[in-house]
Amino acid sequence: MTDKPQFIRLLGDERRVANTLAGVSKHWQGDKECFLFISPHDDDVVLGGGLLMQLAQLENVPVYIMIVTDGAMGYCSNEEKDTISQIRQAETFECYQSLGIPKENIFWLGFPDCQLKLYTGRRAADKNEKAVYQGFTGLQNAFTYFLRKTRPTQCFLPTPTDLHPDHKIVHEEFLISVFHASGNIWPELGKPLEKTPYFNEMAVYCDFPTQPQLQMKTPMSFLEKKLQAIGAFRSQRQIESLIKIVRNAGPYEYMRSVDYNFYNPDNYKVRFKEDHSIGYMHR
Numbered sequence: 001m002t003d004k005p006q007f008i009r010l011l012g013d014e015r016r017v018a019n020t021l022a023g024v025s026k027h028w029q030g031d032k033e034c035f036l037f038i039s040p041h042d043d044d045v046v047l048g049g050g051l052l053m054q055l056a057q058l059e060n061v062p063v064y065i066m067i068v069t070d071g072a073m074g075y076c077s078n079e080e081k082d083t084i085s086q087i088r089q090a091e092t093f094e095c096y097q098s099l100g101i102p103k104e105n106i107f108w109l110g111f112p113d114c115q116l117k118l119y120t121g122r123r124a125a126d127k128n129e130k131a132v133y134q135g136f137t138g139l140q141n142a143f144t145y146f147l148r149k150t151r152p153t154q155c156f157l158p159t160p161t162d163l164h165p166d167h168k169i170v171h172e173e174f175l176i177s178v179f180h181a182s183g184n185i186w187p188e189l190g191k192p193l194e195k196t197p198y199f200n201e202m203a204v205y206c207d208f209p210t211q212p213q214l215q216m217k218t219p220m221s222f223l224e225k226k227l228q229a230i231g232a233f234r235s236q237r238q239i240e241s242l243i244k245i246v247r248n249a250g251p252y253e254y255m256r257s258v259d260y261n262f263y264n265p266d267n268y269k270v271r272f273k274e275d276h277s278i279g280y281m282h283r
């Protein structure tokens with residue numbers, strides 16, 4: 001049994017195996033690589049990607065984490081009702097710093113928990129508004145701002161199959177923000193990205209929408225560190241059952257890369273060609 005990490009990526013009929021992520025990646029950009037994890041709630045990305053965060057550092061890839069909501073609805077006792085957000089913020093920094101992520105790479109956006117529907121898009125901020133960047137609020141505003149600030153080559157976030165509406169909204173708003181960030185609009189939010197980052201999904205609560213292509217296996221010590229990091233979220237008592245699942249599954253994580261599938265009329269021409277359509281009719 002090896003104590004090195006193992007990566008397996010399935011690409012069509014090809015099965016790539018290596019001890020590094022660079023070794024199984026088609027578009028690895030060397031020392032330009034930079035990962036951004038997007039966490040609807042504070043604990044989501046450590047559950048889905050706590051091993052990958054450690055693996056990235058082995059390959060000298062900087063890791064940024066963006067926590068979208070303020071966790072204000074996650075109280076499990078009346079005493080914590082008014083203070084839960086500060087408690088969770090402290091737990092967040094403890095958790096991710098214990099995985100080697102520097103404090104300045106962890107962004108707490110502070111959008112109101114369970115109210116993300118009210119923050120889709122972008123609008124000029126009123127007085128006392130939450131999550132204001134350059135005079136505007138809204139998820140697309142914040143995501144574009146932080147994408148241009150961190151300039152990731154790859155982004156990792158929970159699948160849209162999770163039942164929590166905050167997860168679905170973050171997925172949808174982030175995907176369009178990747179394109180805002182790569183274009184010339186909203187110049188006050190920073191310089192456009194030179195290259196659109198790759199988009200990867202991690203499973204947290206529900207299965208992947210289609211099969212993941214990447215499996216990561218680490219030495220057991222990485223799993224122990226991940227479990228300890230998850231344990232920092234002491235205020236989240238419901239997390240116990242998740243810790244059990246993570247422990248029982250062993251040191252494995254999976255990622256699904258999402259293709260953007262841009263429309264190009266050329267993709268459809270062959271289908272309507274005369275000789276092709278004859279064949280099609282007979283099938």
Ligand SMILES: [Zn+2]
Pocket residue numbers: 040041044164167
């Ligand atoms: Zn969540």
